[in-house]
Amino acid sequence: MDLTLIALALPLALPVMGVIAALVWMIHGRPVLFKQLRPGLHGAPFTIYKFRTMREAKDGGPQSDRERLTRFGKILRSTSLDxxxxxxxxxxxxxxxxxxxxxxxxxxxxxxxxxxxRHDVLPGITGWAQVNGRNTADWERRFALDLWYVDHQSWLVDVKILLLTVWKVFTRDGVTQPGDPFTIENFKGLPPKHAQR
Incomplete structure (x- = not known):
């Protein structure tokens, strides 16, 4: 299903990606893509690709994510185009x-x-947590939603999530986290009551 949907979407996605890449290059400079190791299936690391939304940190310049995030970067994040x-x-x-x-x-x-x-299945571009609160949900709820997906994964569930994702992106629902609209609070572990699970 993944490859079929991508093949259908590429004629539209490629021109959009080309325009965004050109704008990122003009506004942020090179490299156009942000690359970072992330845990994939069974926790195995892989390199994830995104469009850059921040300026490079420089000596004596802005260093925090909040300061480095550009106006164009905020637009990319709020629309999920990054x-x-x-x-x-x-x-x-x-x-x-x-x-x-x-x-x-x-x-x-x-x-x-x-x-x-949560690593028993492939990570996704979107997921059950993203259509049920996204960045407005706390870590405990996000993980609970991820585990629900692991236990209920099916073709019909995936289709439902993809359709809900289109609506969430269009309405920009759940984009920002309470207290900080620019960055997501880092995970520091769940409360003690979960420690033995």
């Missing part, structure tokens, strides 16, 4: 269109055995 290069990851078999979002490698050591189950 995620389009992840189609490359899907074509390579490292991601799926639907699945738990691939988070940071340093989070792996903070996961309980229960949370590690």
């Amino acid at each position: 995620e389009l290069p992840e189609l490359i990851n899907v074509i390579k078999g490292e991601m799926s269109l639907v699945g738990p979002r691939p988070l940071l490698m340093e989070y792996l050591d903070l996961y309980t055995p229960e949370l590690r189950r």
Whole structure:
């Protein structure tokens, strides 16, 4: 299903990606793509691709993510257009269109055995957590939604998530996190009551 949908979407996606790449190059400079190691299936690392939304940090210049994020970068994030290069990851078999979002490698050591189950399936460009709160949900709820998907994954569920994603992107619902509209709070572990799970 992933490859079929990508093949159908490419005639529209490629020109859009070309325009965005040109704008990123003009506004942010090179490189156009942001690359970072993320945990994939069974926690195996892979390189994720996104359009850059921040300026490079320079000595004496802005250093925090909040300061480095540009106005154009905010637009890319709020519309999820920065995620389009992840189609490359899907074509390579490292991601799926639907699945738990691939988070940071340093989070792996903070996961309980229960949370590690989110890596029993391929990570996705969108997922059950993204259409049920996205960045407005706290980490505990996001992980609960990810695990629900792992336990209920099916073709029909994936189609439902993809359709809901289109609506969420169009309405920009759940884009910003309470307290900070620019960046997402890092995961520091779940409350103690979850430690033994």
